[in-house]
Amino acid sequence: xxxxxxxxxxxxxxxxxxxxxxxxxxxxxxxxxxxxxxxxxxxxxxxxxxxxxxxxxxxxxxxxxxxxxxxxxxxxxxxxxxxxxxxxxxxxxxxxxxxxxxxxxxxxxxxxxxxxxxxxxxxxxxxxxxxxxxxxxxxxxxxxxxxxxxxxxxxxxxxxxxxxxxxx
Ligand code: NI
Numbered sequence: 001x002x003x004x005x006x007x008x009x010x011x012x013x014x015x016x017x018x019x020x021x022x023x024x025x026x027x028x029x030x031x032x033x034x035x036x037x038x039x040x041x042x043x044x045x046x047x048x049x050x051x052x053x054x055x056x057x058x059x060x061x062x063x064x065x066x067x068x069x070x071x072x073x074x075x076x077x078x079x080x081x082x083x084x085x086x087x088x089x090x091x092x093x094x095x096x097x098x099x100x101x102x103x104x105x106x107x108x109x110x111x112x113x114x115x116x117x118x119x120x121x122x123x124x125x126x127x128x129x130x131x132x133x134x135x136x137x138x139x140x141x142x143x144x145x146x147x148x149x150x151x152x153x154x155x156x157x158x159x160x161x162x163x164x165x166x167x168x
Pocket of ligand 1: 090092137
């Protein structure tokens with residue numbers, strides 16, 4: 001396992017659309033493990049493969065105390081979105097930036113897990129927000145492009161340490 005470098009705002013790869021994974025083989029499993037390790041290292045709630053420079057449709061999410069451990073989504077497809085929630089959001093590729101954004105309140109997503117098994121997950125609240133955010137990354141979309149205008153705030157890292165806001 002290894003910590004990967006997170007691509008930051010302005011990196012063109014973040015605007016590119018990722019390709020489907022054809023086969024969940026050992027290399028993909030290793031990549032997923034690195035992504036989980038990297039997400040944990042930087043206290044992220046989620047991480048998508050393009051954020052570490054790999055244009056594959058893979059995302060990992062961990063809600064920590066609000067969830068049941070890391071979730072892997074390979075080739076995720078959102079089947080249904082329901083309702084909306086206005087939430088505070090950040091992203092590991094946009095350090096220290098947070099803004100308000102409207103996300104679906106509930107999503108139903110179909111994806112392969114890291115064993116290559118097809119799963120359907122029903123998510124709400126933070127989990128639904130994270131899925132929506134990560135699937136956007138796989139489509140080359142970043143949260144700052146969708147925020148409620150005028151809500152972007154930049155925190156200085158010292159304040160952020162005290163605050164421990166979760167990033168995706
Ligand atoms: Ni993100």
